Amino acid sequence: MSLTPLSRAGDAVARLLADDRPFALLHRRTPGHDQDTVELLTGPVREYATLAEIPVGERPALALVPFRQIRERGFDVRDDGTPLSVLLAAETAVLPLSETLTALPAHRVEVADGAFDVADGEYEEIVRRVVRDEIGRGEGANFVIRRTFTGRIDGFGRADALALFRRLLAGESGAYWTFVVHTGERTLVGASPEVHVRMSGGGGASGAGGTVVMNPISGTFRHPDGGPTAEALLRFLDDPKERDELSMVVDEELKMMCTVGDMGGVVVGPRLKEMAHLTHTEYELRGRSSLDVREVLRETMFAATVTGSPVRNACRVIERHEVGGRGYYAGALALIGLDANGGQTLDSPILIRTADVDARGNLRVPVGATLVRHSDPAGEVAETHAKAAGVLAALGVRPGPSRRRPKPPRPADDPRVRAALDGRRAGLAPFWLRMQERAGGARGHALVIDAEDAFTAMLAHLLRSTGLEVTVRPYDEPGLRRAALAHTGPVVLGPGPGDPGDADDPKMRFLRELTAELLRGHRHGLLGVCLGHELIAAELGLPIVRKESPYQGAQERIAFFGREETVGFYNSFAARCGEAEAAALAARGVEAACDPATGEVHALRAAGFASVQFHPESVLTLDGPRVVSELLARSPLTRS
Structure with missing residues (x-):
């Protein structure tokens, strides 16, 4: 202008x-x-x-x-x-x-x-x-x-x-x-x-799309009276609360970027945003729309x-x-x-x-x-x-x-601070650092059910990277039940807020009934993520318990069907599985990947369905595309 x-x-x-x-x-x-x-x-x-x-x-x-x-x-x-x-x-x-x-x-x-x-x-x-x-x-x-x-x-x-x-x-x-x-x-x-x-260059006649930038800023380092020092800034960068806070808002803004940035993009950072009274940490998300x-x-x-x-x-x-x-x-x-x-x-x-x-x-x-x-x-x-x-x-x-x-020396110029920021980047999923559009050989059309969490936009982006066509529909859209049961491809029960055991919640009642019907009658693949996993676990007879400490925005190393994976959790509830329950599941052809100390179920898989408590689409899950591809490969319509 x-x-x-x-x-x-x-x-x-x-x-x-x-x-x-x-x-x-x-x-x-x-x-x-x-x-x-x-x-x-x-x-x-x-x-x-x-x-x-x-x-x-x-x-x-x-x-x-x-x-x-x-x-x-x-x-x-x-x-x-x-x-x-x-x-x-x-x-x-x-x-x-x-x-x-x-x-x-x-x-x-x-x-x-x-x-x-x-x-x-x-x-x-x-x-x-x-x-x-x-x-x-x-x-x-x-x-x-x-x-x-x-x-x-x-x-x-x-x-x-x-x-x-x-x-x-x-x-x-x-x-x-x-x-x-x-x-x-x-x-x-x-x-x-x-x-x-x-956004710049949007709406033009070339069809090349405009460049969209978002800038999630979170984590707040309050400057002490004597001014910030590198040592104090390093303690701030190592604070789990501040680190988790920024990772969570990156995930949340990636949800939006996957909605508006329909032509791919990248994640840049982290960097420091220095102001007069405080310093923040920030990322920059760039996409094309x-x-x-x-x-x-x-x-x-x-x-x-x-x-x-x-x-x-x-x-x-x-x-x-x-x-x-x-x-x-x-x-x-x-x-x-x-x-x-x-x-x-x-x-x-x-x-x-x-x-x-x-x-x-x-x-x-x-x-x-x-x-x-x-x-x-x-x-x-x-x-x-x-x-x-x-x-x-x-x-x-x-x-x-x-x-x-x-003015004291800028603590942001200290090489230890730069190394700490680089270390944060090393803990993010490479998939989102480059936001690849398509890869892999899966075929078919996935229906993703959104239970009021736009993580489904990131799920859709990840699923498309495997070669799938993807449709996302809200759980309360008219005709959703009929469409899900008739869908001739994998159905993904997405994440969402709330207590999966709350029988007074109309959303949970509907999703619990739909999950039961899909497990009984859907033959084209079913994948549950977070809340979707808990609903599937409950239908299999596993107890769902409230965690003593919420795992909202937690990155953990877990045992996943014979190997270790670094994954991101956003859950306050979890399914539990003891030896007796595991044996009963195995008799029905269901495998469970559990935490050996707590019995909490990280993932389930069987012929025709699978579920994960963590978020494979999160920036905190290092190899989400491979996890999803392997789980969907058990569905006949997505085998390459």
Whole structure:
């Protein structure tokens, strides 16, 4: 999209202060973009009901996408009425960064009555409940629960908005976007570290597809008072909680990439994202897509780093544990337009580390921590404070980083830190580091049943790599039972949240009945994954028990039918098999691969069906394609 140069930033800032038009100032660290500039957009703001209505043209459109927009994906969400607002740029300009900093107001913005809406002790108790009642009961692998710093800025106006923007530009480092957006009704000022999704060259006539980039960021290293050191950073990189947290969000965003990146891609990283008050770990997912940019935006609502995994059920958990609606928090800004060749472009940061101020001066700064099985309640409270620190420092509520202290050597440059990051990459599945599209000699058509976990998108990608055609259908789609029983190819019972033994859960009742029918009457191959495995094990008469410690996002080395495999688990329940049960299964021609210490069943196989408790499609399973190919080879229609 083309922007008109403006020679003097001072003139532009003076005009913004003199009139009442909506505007946006954006400092973007988009690759290939001049980071020594600030972009100015002015024009009317319109409200739309759906993302598909946002206009795509030569003039850029800047969408403010609220969290409630996730209802477009059919997910449960509290509707707080926050609008999908779009600034349609009538005028654009590029301003030199240095001149803009000089021209912007530099006064202090005073905040009154500032406090978090959820006290520290109350948030600690929420962490305990989520780990115990949600992760412990199989509702998901991780969840992001918000608390909000609230306050009041008396007499808040455009000059205050610009002053806050200046302080963020000067005081926060490493942000992907630093921005101020003023719609007339509200002002968003933030420094977001994280790409939501980026796309270039989309929708063109060549059919080559556009390049899609996602950037999962997770794991939070809070800088100590004396600044970060290599030793402290190495301890952070070796922390199981932080390591598991990032792996889980990579899996979750790979689910989305497999949905929108229908032409293949790669995983790059891990890398460090260094900011003023903290450092994150991150990966970059790159793919190619034939979709319209608005479809890409819709299908990636919203990142696991701000919701949880699986995203659909995370929305329900958020509803149970958060106070009020999310507004724009965890939503996205989205700059949409066309490039010089007519290809669609999309650049979108996640709306975090952002102050939301309404026309009366009421201030909200929402932040959240990613809660996992290893979460320490006090540590998660401290993480929310660290994440809010950049914006609160700009508001003068928290002290900013000292500028008198000489800068220490960057710990990220230490070769031991680089080796630790390389070691993390070595623990990921090579399949996903290159995301091969097709390989192998299997033939046939697999039907994958989605039990509310988009891991099925990754399963479909993996199955296609074996040569299979794949259709994914939700468990509650009308006619699914009939279609599954009549399918002349392998049926895959996919993963999903919940307790497989809960007879009061309509989903579990349906899937248990369907599993029994498939075991009795389907002759073309049946594969169960995670929840699907537990359902098959239950039909075979094995007890399903709740694990003392959830295995959500755990990478383990297991015995798998005579060899060892490194695999990724996402389960809070497991089937158990003792010697007597194993003998009874063997008499029926069923083999079980079990943990010798606990008796937990890692996998089952027999003529015509197989199941695995772990996720062969996960980035944590090192050789998932071979595992799936071998299990499916027992099905007559997939033998090469």
